[in-house]
Amino acid sequence: MIDIPAPERIGVRERVLGRTRYGFDQGREGDLFLALVRADRAPARIRKINTAKAEALEGVVRVFTAKDIPGRNSLGIIPGTKDQEFLAQDLVRHLGQAVALVAAETKEIAEAGARAVALELEDIPGVFDPVKALEPNQPLVHPGREGGNLLLDRRVVKGDAEEALDRCAVKIEAEYFTSHVEHAALECEGGRAEIQDGRLVIWACSQNPHYDRNDVALFLGLKPEQVRGFQAETGGGFGGKLDVSVQPYLGLAAWLLRRPVRLAYTREESILATGKRHPYRMRYLSGADEEGRLQAMKIDLLGDTGAFASYGLAVCLRAMTHATGPYFVPHVHIRSRIAYTNNPWAGAMRGFGVPQVAFAHEAQMDALADALGLDRLEFRIKNALRQGQATATGQVLERSVGLVQCLERIKPVYQTWRKKIGGENQGRLLQGIGLGAMYYGIGNTGVPNPATAQVAWTPEGRVVLYTGAADIGQGSDTVLVQLAAKRLGLAPERLDLVRGDTDLTTDAGATSASRQTYISGNAVVAAAADLERIILDEAAEMLEIHPRDLELHGEEVRAKGSPGNAVAVLEAVQSLSAKGRKAKGEGRFDPDILALDPQTGQGSPYATYAFAAQAAWVEVDPDSAMTRVKKVAAVHDVGKAVNKRSVIGQICGGVMMGVGMALMEEFEPGRTTNLQNYHIPTTADAPQIEPMFVESEEASGPYGAKGVGEPALIPTAPAVASAVSRAVGRPLRRLPLNLERIMAALSGGDREELDPEGC
């Protein structure tokens, strides 16, 4: 196994000293403050926006409305579905949508100004349920849009699911539901903008600085090069900072007023007005033969994207490609749809639709195993995808398929725990052990998603890595520096990093889809290799030795077999510099994919997959329904772990977020306002977590690495839900399993919701 030295995490010293300046902390003396006027009901037609009173306040500089936007007032990550109005034009489509923007000399005056803007709104009929949204004669969220409220409708068809289901010895049919989930990154969205030399410069928290820059330019009718964007240090993202948030407002006010401005969302705004995890309704019909081999699945998925498309297309396709779970299923029919509603918009959140389908496919696995009289873990091992087998989309997995190892590794833990509760179940508390397994395609679904990077030696002797990849706390800065250092044969501490400045770095794509280690990592290694070539070529001239007979040894280039015949890299770099040339290597990597067929959904949408299996142990108090996750064991196939400490950090953080999704997290528009009524797990909820990894080396990855950010979360909610379901002795099909739902299950509950339908 290749050893990749890990330095102290980049930026950690500033963080423990409290010196890190996040987007939320951006501000300088003399900034104007911004505040947004948000609609207090939706949907509605805007009759009038009366700004006179606000503008008359001393200290209010200007009130902006949609008509002031010089460019395109409809933004979004995916070309073709850019539909989010940053200041509502004629219609308010969701509660909390921004209608006007106030700029003022102080924060207090900006807020007073926002309160003084009078909105005249006329209520119009809306639709809040995605099932209803697709029925005929329903109100349209985007009137005149071709396709009405249906954002996307796609299928995966492999074999003949109907016919195969007829032949199955056991079949399980059930319907599952998940809720809106809020990212709740500890840092609320914030940033600052000013004009420098006639250009707009923005510092803001972000997961995708180059995209942000381009959408701000579009919003203002500028060329991208008129805008410089910086990814400010970012206090967590989890997908919530993939869409632009404060950036268009900062840009609008700074550009039109030619003054520096700042804006930081309150937690209330951050919860109300940024994207959520898509709620899903999922119908599954799964069948297996007598020996317990999965034969067929028929799946119908429906997600709610709310008022805007955001990442809806990506979520629709990823939920679809992962709907069967990490199992070999010969016959598959999946329909995947996403509908618009007047709910707050949903966007990207850690897992992109996979945590939702994993809840369903794992509950189906449990039910099938039980119906067959098989052990739930053995049933999964029997059906786990193996090397050489094809996924639902017909992609044959050629390498790095570590699922069986993950399941085998979880087995002793699972068996020990089950034995233990056999004894402890005599106690008052109900005990349950559950399993969850998953696979996750690294990178975007079936589309090119390249990253670029550069690595340079300067004539002053600095070695600098340039990357556009946003580090949002997960640690990509450190991993990318480690990879570049490894390729150049230098200690990681030797490298400087320039990250997330759109002038000095090039596009690395989004920090999403667990893609930066694999995709940016490969780009960085390619850049370092290119730099090595440049240095060797120059050294070859200096030493009069063919480059192929030279080797890079960190700070020195040596002749192979004759180490005394050497030149310092710095000398070669200075020699290049004297000729007016730079020692700067360029790297680019785009994963090898095959687009999905639009009719059959067949293709190879991802170059590689991460795999995982987790087990959860829960205790349920039968009187109060209070539920505690005692332990979670998490085994992840991440390929080669570049930075073990960070991989463990991702696994443990993902598990905790999964516990939240399983037991408590549900955003309800108009009811959930702040962290006192949107609960995320605290230390009191923290289970004992046992992180483990299987390093199934990925040949196409940088030194064998894949990814882990989202996989960490995905199996947890299924495992916890399965454990609770075991404890209470009933299937549970709606997340989160809050007190009310568990209490209902304990007391016999609503059979409609809790019991299997059909079969």
Add this chain to the structure above:
Amino acid sequence: MDIGFVLNGQHVEVKSANGDLSLLDLLRDRLDLMGTKEGCGVGECGACSVLLDGKVVNSCLTPAGKVAGRKVTTIEGLAGPGRGELHPIQEAFIETGAVQCGFCTPGMILATLSLLSENPDPTDDEIKIALAGNLCRCTGYHDIIRAVRRAAGKMRGGRP
């Protein structure tokens, strides 16, 4: 009103502060100490934790006037005077990987200091109770709890 208090060991005087100013806004807006974070503004997340006379408080809920004549410690006041010198808790947070995005970190570290000054050798359950008011969305608390144990060892003078 004018507010005089001891901030990180030094006497400071803030002139004509608003009566409804919070300690958080006093620190961030008037004294430019940005290490104290705001995560919710309603006392739920603990990102704004500081020490008031050695005990952890949510600075967002503490009226600025209340600190007059008292001692306030923020994250900026923890490290020693020498360059690069860290408090043992800060060292432990780095060494255990307890810092990811770091937005909760200042509050976590101050809550830890408050705990360890009262209970130098806490059990995991005591650590969990003491930090239950400080939210972290990145780490799952796993490495934070390890950091607190390690810091406790360092501060007792034993091996971590």
